[in-house]
Amino acid sequence: MRAEIIAIGTELTCGSKLDTNSQWLSRELESLGWTVTRHTTLADEMPAIVEELRAAAQRAEVVLITGGLGPTLDDLTREAMAEAFDQTLVRDPDSLRQIEAMFVARGRTMPERNQRQADRPEHAESIPNSCGTAPGVLMRVRTVKENHVCFLAAMPGVPAEMKPMFEKNVRPHLLSSGMQMSRKVIRTFGYGESDAERLLGDLTARGRNPEVGITASEAVISLWITARSKSAEQAHQMCEETEQVIREKLGEAVYGEGDAELHDVVGGLLQIRHQKMALIEGATTGGLIAMWMTESESLSSVVDQAMVMPGAWNGLKLPSSGSSAAVQASLETWARVAQDSVTGFFRAHAVDFVLLSSPFEDEKAESGVAIRRGLVAVASRTSFQTFDVSMTGNLAIFRQRAARTALNRLRLMLAQTE
Secondary structure (H helix, E strand, O other): OEEEEEEEOHHHHOOOOOOOHHHHHHHHHHHOOOEEEEEEEEOOOHHHHHHHHHHHHHHOOEEEEEOOOOOOOOOOHHHHHHHHOOOOEEEOHHHHHHHHHHHHHOOOOOOHHHHHHHEEEOOOEEEOOOOOOOOEEEEEEEOOOOOOEEEEEEEOOOHHHHHHHHHHHHHHHHOOOOOEEEEEEEEEOOOOHHHHHHHHHHHHOOOOOOEEEEEEEOOEEEEEEEEEEOOHHHHHHHHHHHHHHHHHHHHHHEEEEOOOOHHHHHHHHHHHHOOOEEEEEOOOOOOHHHHHOOOOHHHHOOEEEEEEOOOOEOOEOOOOOOOHHHHHHHHHHHHHHHHHHHHHHHHHOOOOEEEEEOOOEEEEOOOOOEEEEOEEEEEEOOOEEEEEOOEOOOHHHHHHHHHHHHHHHHHHHHHHOO
16 A cells, blocks of 8 residues: 655755655554655645646555645645645635634734635545644545545644644544554664675565665664564564574674664673773774763763874874875784783773774875775783774764774674673
């Protein structure tokens, strides 16, 4: 059962406001078993809105519309719905009385232009708005496609008005999708998006049920499993079975579920073991691990101390410019200096692990592409491991990937000792 969402407003298309309504409505529809196939954002232009309403009604069984229900001349949703489906625009007396009462309650005189907010297509019904002056509109239209009926609901663009209107007056019309949905998000680190898809094989094929979607953000690959069935129990079972296959295919790259972050997982493991870590960060991570590990009191409790060493690292600097061999030699020197330093650190502090990062240097490859070079290290009282995190890309991405590499390596080290 297909649904589409249309957001109307030039303030959205020009970028002055962000469309959060479509995201929220998508989650609501998906939870009811509807499949959202399209988001459309339109400026306040009548021909474009009319054309899109007609096309969406042909494609989907449900179309939700937000915005364009205000009192000004550029609020065109009511008129567009009437024109799109060949209906006359009429003024709804109940809606008009409600709008007038809203102004009275606010101690204000209603401007004449607000009367047009009570208009609706003649075969539609108005949705009362308990939080504002813009009633919504409900319509059912039969399209030229044989036996195809589309349900349309137009709601205000103000989220504080849209959400209660949807929950009270629109949602009850959408409970008959006939499908139940189960969703789970698996979080992974260590593979690129294309590598993860290759390993997953046909799990990510379009049209598969359960569907597995891949999103990449800040070096983390998230796998969205969505199973649909007429039975909630069966949908849940399908979701669980696909999760198990993913875990088998990606192995130790899977580190959590939902919105779990690597630093949350590592912090939790250290808490369970009553162990502590220290952080000695150079410019490669630039204090990012320390920032993450101090997001909450529980996370901070596993950090004995944190230091950021910009530029020089115990007196060692990478060359400001130089050949690949020179940069590599400097990184190797850093690794030796860091290992010697951390040995003394363990003698002086009651910590179980230390995460370290080097200075970095930009190196231009023969191809002309700039590569940012750096190392991270994970140390325990019995081992010292370094990992090359060199990559192309901007500094923020480089640091995020480097910091997560260090945390992930500590996670794997902890897992091996369970």
